[in-house]
Amino acid sequence: MALDSGKPKFKYIGTRPNRPDGLDKVTGRARYGADISAPGMLHGAILRSPHAHAKILKIDASKALALKGVKAVVTRADFADGLSGEDWNIQENCMAGEKALYDGHAVAAVAATSALIARDAIKLIDVDYEPLPHVTDVDAAMAEGAPVIRDGAADYSVPEGLHPNVVRYFESGRGDLDEGFAKADLVLKRHYTTEAAHQGYIEPHACLAQLGADGKGELWCCTQGHWYVRQMCAAALGLEVSQLKVTPSEIGGGFGGKTTVFIDPVALALSRKAGGKPVKLVMSRSEVLRATGPTASASMDIKMGMTKDGKITAASGTYRMQGGAFPGAPVDETTVLAFANYNIEHVHHVGYDVMSNRPKQAAYRAPGAPMAAFGTESIIDEMATQLGLDPLEIRLKNAVKEGVRATYGPKFPAVGLIETLEAAQSHDNYAVPLGPNQGRGVASGFWLNWGGDTSASVAISEDGTVAVTVGTPDIGGSRASMALMAAEAFGIPYENVRVHIGDTASLGINEPTHGSRATYASGLAVIQSAKECIQKLSKRAAEAWGIDPDAVIWEDGFARPSGPNAGEFEPMSIAEIAGNMSSSGGPISGHFEASPETYGGSFGTHVVDVEVDPETGRTTVLRYLVVQDAGKAIHPSYVEGQFQGGAAQGIGWALNEEYIYGEDGRLQNPIFLDYRVPVASDLPMIDTVIVEVPNPGHPYGVRGVGETGITPPLPAIANAIAAATGVRFTKLPLTPPRVLAGIKAAKNA
């Protein structure tokens, strides 16, 4: 078939049509998590711990239950017993058991006839707490004498003698560090820290749940992955997985934070307790910030050796990652990716997963990679400055390419780091002259990408149009990408394809829209499903013509005889074959199920110019360039959108965003006033260059693009500020007070 012969020429791929769900979203018709209601619906509210760490001695809900309109109260006693591992972690995080483990930890929940009554009712629940000593800082949590969050949580990997809050240990490397550092002309050691940042999706978590005493339930919710939600909820409530059907609503952003559950099991428990009435549960913003999963905070020691012409001879890193009151901080990703951009012979990484009295961290766009990049790309920049070398040249000198063995083990297939560096070097932005108090920073970043469980279905309709069903919620325009790939495969107009997100009963299991996998993995599944349809369509034409199916080719939406030898027949359109479906053998559809492992990693390079006000320490981003390898951009506007969105989030993390805990262990900035994400006036236009080094593992060359874009901004901004001020900052975020203090300290030194 044409798909497999040589380099594909595209008719639809690479165009920029309007997205299929655009009309719904510009008119307010699209239905997000909180927009769905049901007859007889109750409203839920959750009571949360005001303590960072406390024993729960007693919960008395009698006053709440006496309030008119209150139909049910649940506590941990209403969830399943006997869970272990991550199932227990998730259940415990959704509803505290013996202890409240962080400020905002759920301790009880109410269902009532209105949201206002439910909120009134939670205030009437009396909880006896015995406050315990707490710790929220990663270094403090590892130190001798730190309060123990939970004994016995450490896994087999942790060496003896470490604090019980260290729950996972990860070490990898190669070569001989001493030998590598001995070859260096310059060796630098630095300590870096990054604070926890929140994904900041504008839609708070919301769901509508219904669960009967018979164990059959339905859940509508905003999620990146409804099969994950189904499994987690079933475990938390002791249900058979198949008895629960989960349907995803439209989703108002996720960035990794909606790949797990926080309120869904609680809503199901409330519904069961209230006799099976549907319960809507919606988080407030402060609940989102206090009690969902921000990313980990990090404390890192980096050492690097370099020759005077810029060749990295050795690198080592120690990464302490704080992931809240449960195991799961992304130590493996951080360590694996730390030096992955570069061909380094002698390299060593150590990672610690550390618990503290903070909410359970969740994935956030390239989990762990931005912190790792902050360390690596900052120290390289400082060494480049000391050696008088160009920062892009130094990266080109060490960049990995096809065939190089990665610092994390395998040999790289075709990758595009060098191409992004060269494109950045030749871009106009790299030559713009800078004024006083201005500086330019560059940094590169990488994300591995992911395949994972994938199941899709393509059905031919009676009129020859096509219904595509995928299991990855559309979070940023992926319906358009799926439709483009299906249109390309079939050779039919984009408008003739409609893409649906299937519920958990309509497809095999699917991993979420995470790991930059949707366009790659669901896209691959759609193409393979379309191929299966095309085979069946071609066979119907062959049967109608009375020729061998192998003598039929598929081109531009038509079955044709493969040549004069096959016979002289008028081409048969998809609509014609579809119109005769019922009389020619029945329905035509195609399916694909697999866990594809041919994902290709995506490298990116960012160049940023900033101006720092020496009077206030305020940083203004003057111009910003993102260059990234997309493999093949299916819908270039949405690829650029991912680049720009990732950069904007990274700029926020670098300059303003941080979780601030008080001495009392309470989160001090749980609203958007103080948790300050970038607004339109904080940002310039973000220039983009799409590099296309095709992924050999995808029929159209696709690489995932969603996550890499947040990896370079942290160091790129810090490097630009260093260039503008002459002061190196190693602690993020670079808020005006912190930058001003650094400038003053340097002046006084």
Place this chain on the structure above:
Amino acid sequence: MTDKMHVKLNVNGEDHEFLAEPRELLIYALREKLNLTGPHVGCETTHCGACTVTLDGKSVKSCTVFVAQANGAEITTIEGIGNPDNLHVLQEAFREHHGLQCGFCTPGMITRATKLLEENPNPTEEDVRFGMAGNICRCTGYQNIVKSVLAAASELNGAKEAAQ
């Protein structure tokens, strides 16, 4: 529970009357009583702008207005700005210029932008960035939102010139 009060609103050109607790917020009255789920709730503290509506001619965050305060007001929500058969120029521009990714902030963005272009029919990029600074988008980096608003402004101005 407090006594309920009688509230009258004109929303998207239609009169509505209902009972509401004085502490009830306008956004919930719109969403739950009138089933207008286009305006969204993102923060409940006026910062994100997902709930933006036009109230008596001004852009207002309906998450921090009591429905009691809005009694007697004329309100326009995204549903009153245009519909799929008759899109407002801004809705068309957001669609054409990919001014959205997840789309959750979009109704508030467009609602705010309708007023911005009334206040300033010829905005510069900077005017748009500052004029829309009360509406947070976490997906796009604002790039295509700014482009959409600027494109709609030039479209509206072109139509005005053609009419003169």
